[in-house]
Amino acid sequence: MAEARYNEKTDKIMEETKKKAERLLKDIFGYDSFRPLQLDIIQSVISGCDTLAIMPTGGGKSLCYQIPALIFNGITIVVSPLISLMQDQVSSLQENGVEAVFLNSSLTWEKYLAAVRQIKAGKIKLVYVSPEGLATERLQGILHDSSIPVSCITIDEAHCVSEWGHDFRPDYLEIAAIRRQFPEAVCLALTATATISVRQDIMQNLQMKNPKVFTASFNRANIFLEVKPKKNALQQVTDCIRRHRDESGIIYCFSRKHADELTASLDRMGFSVLNYHAGLSDKVRADHQDKFIKDKVRIMVATVAFGMGIDKPNVRYVIHYDMPKSLEEYYQEIGRAGRDGLPSHALLLYSAGDIHKIRFFFEDSADPEKAEMLLKGMTQYASTRKCRRQLLLGYFGEVLKENSCAPEECCDNCVCGPVPDLDVTIPAQKFMSCIIRTKQRFGASYIIDVLLGSKQKRILENRHETISTWGIGAGIEKDDWFALSEALVEAGYIQKYGEYNVLVLTKDGQDALVQRKTIKLPLLLHQSTVLNAPQQKKSSNPMFMLHKKGAFVKTLGENDLALYEEIKEWRKKNADEQNVPPYVIFGDKTLEELVEKKPQSEAELLSIFGIGTAKAEKIGSQLLSIISERLE
Incomplete structure (x- = not known):
């Protein structure tokens, strides 16, 4: 009987939590429904269970700690690896009416103190910090203030805690010591890619207590996967860029030299392009990244030093000029395309010479045998004549369900049909x-x-x-x-x-x-x-064409196209005035719905994807004015 009452009480709490979460989802963030596993993870965190969530880039990881933060009484600490990511997240939250701050080296002393005063006054729900900053005496003094209860510690990009991960960072190992100082705080670890060994490392190194583990599908169905033999690489790159004219893209290179040379070549050809790698000064890297994020430059040519945690949702294509060292690295990098769920494109240029370049550095690797194993998985993906999506998902232990792979949307091998x-x-x-x-x-x-x-x-x-x-x-x-x-x-x-x-x-x-x-x-x-080999047939499938420039724009008539451009220009001007990226105001998916549905009132505006109560109050009248003028 007691157990029945306990279960009934638990069910009631879970139902109340669900209602609160759904209300916040709509009112604050402007979304009608949760993505797969989001609500399960949120309920796990709110119930006090340590939680590990493996979700693909673009799967909505941020909401899994932002909504609990709005429900908890205390603050939520978010450990994030990049200053730019913290700035974007905080700007987006503030745009939605949520009080959040970041504490890092980019702040002046006056702004740092102002943020601390807000935290101590109980006005802040989320505090973003870097892993190296978390252990500093200054931050420790703030967090141990008796007036500031810490309800949750969230670790973003949690694979960085694992030496088996592709981006191990020693600073992440210090997080466990901080966790022990706040035994009542629930721990949420988030990552986009984690093999079984990496997951075990995360749970062990963060000293998670009986954690619940949630693994979402790794399938990013909106990203078309394509591999081409590297022949006249510059021409192949420019062909892809031209298919995505006026859209944002990232090109990954193996070395700084390749990145600089390719950037110079594209710049001479008149493309809007900048480079990013560890050989540039911190100031130059920050400036280049800022221009890319704010749509002031379209193309970023970079080494792997760029992109982890980039929150830019409208990257329409990712090109690998050189082959990555592992499928984990590849998956992370292509995941920077299409975070908004719209059709996007991943192109890998593959050459046997890339294998030699990668192996040359194995001598400096801590574990050459492991490095060779990771490279083998990458070469199998690049050279397979079977469905690339099935192979990629299989590497992470996921089986693509039968008939769930639409050939025209999947990969180049599926589009072109069986190889003769x-x-x-x-x-x-x-x-x-x-x-x-x-x-x-x-x-x-x-x-x-x-x-x-x-x-x-x-x-x-x-x-x-x-x-x-x-x-x-x-x-x-x-x-x-x-x-x-x-x-x-x-x-x-x-x-x-x-x-x-x-x-x-x-x-x-x-x-x-x-x-x-x-x-x-x-x-x-x-x-x-x-060898008298048959030529590979080219696809004329209309769905394949979606991965070229502007599928939505091509469907618009003259008046709707003018409305689309006007709202887009208004968004850009608004973003420049606030010194934030355009997607912080609202994303492309919201832009498309505004043009499609043409809301005429605040109630209709609230039905638009990504527009919640705070955002409607802030910018709603201006949007409605633009739309009504076009309809007159």
Whole structure:
């Protein structure tokens, strides 16, 4: 009986919490419904349970601590890795009528003291801090003030606490000590990507107590996945940019040199572009990032130093000029596209040469074997002829449900359909013969260099310029040899062994070579004329075209287009006056609904996605005026 009463009481509390959360969602943030798992996470946090939430970028992680913060009596501390992210989050909250502050080195002493006075006066619900700033005596003194109860400690980008993560930061390890100082505060850890080992590290290193773990789908269905062999990379990049004319994009490069060279090339061609990497001063990096976030520059060419935690929702494309070192890194970076849920595009330019560049740095890696394992996952994704989305999700332990993958929206492989079988008997025989002639002691790169007749020092030292297979592959491009190598591995003719992926023939491979069997593989090669390969068909599917410039804009008539541009211009002017990014005023999804629905009253305005009570009171009359003038 007692248990029944307890369950009834718990259910009642949960229902009350749900109603409060839903009311705040609509009134403050202007959203009609929660995204998957948001409400579950919010209820877990409000009930006092330590919680780990793994949600994709754009999945709505921020609301999972912002709504509990508005319900808790005390303050919520948000540990965030980037000053720019803190500024964006606080600006967006203030725009919605929520009192929040950040405490970091960007503040003058006067503004810092003013923020502290607000906190001590009980006017602030959320305080954003950096992991390194959290342990300072100054901040410790503020948090331990008896008048400031700490209800929740939220750790954003929590994968940074794990040495297994792709972006480990030692400062994050100090958070556990801070947690112990506030034993009554609930802990919420948030991240967009976390393998099983990273999740275990997060829970252990943050000393979470019997945490509830929520894992949302990793599927970012609005991002179209595309991989192209890197051929005339600059042309490939500019082609993609032109498809997304006047839209924001990020281009990731392997090195500072590549980033600078590509930026200079694009600038000479008249594109709105800046660079970002660790070789620039803090002031220059901050200026470039600020201009990108505020839509004063369209394209950012960057190394991996850029973008973690960037809250810009209208990045329409991400290009990888060079291949990332791991699928975790790749997923994080493409996740910066389409945070608003609108159609976006991820393009990876893939070259076998990228693998060599990445491996060159393995010697400096703390764990070369782990680095090789991560690289293998990335190369499998880049070279697969199957659905890329299925492979990507499978890496994070998620199985894409049958029929849930719309081919026209999914990836380049799905759009183009099944790859036809190609007769590769002769080049396959050459490749496998070369493996045998070199005693099955080398990886694909070395075998291909021998086939192409290279006179590298290592080949000459091994006297492999004297074997019969040296130079017999000169009629086929290097990238095609790599594609053939991967296809032979997938088909089971050869296997990779050890840390250096040494190639060894399987029994099937030996039989095919000895018996001169015909070998047909699903393969698309660049130099297709050499092997009489069929050309890859191009898609004319209209959904594929959505990932090109302005799908919504193209649907508008003359009057609606004029309204769209006028509201967009008003948003930009308003943002400039407040010195905030345009998306802080409202995002593109809100802009599109304003044009579609053309609200005529405050009640109708409140039905628009992203416009809550505070925002309607602040800017509603101006928006209604713009719309009514257009309708007259």
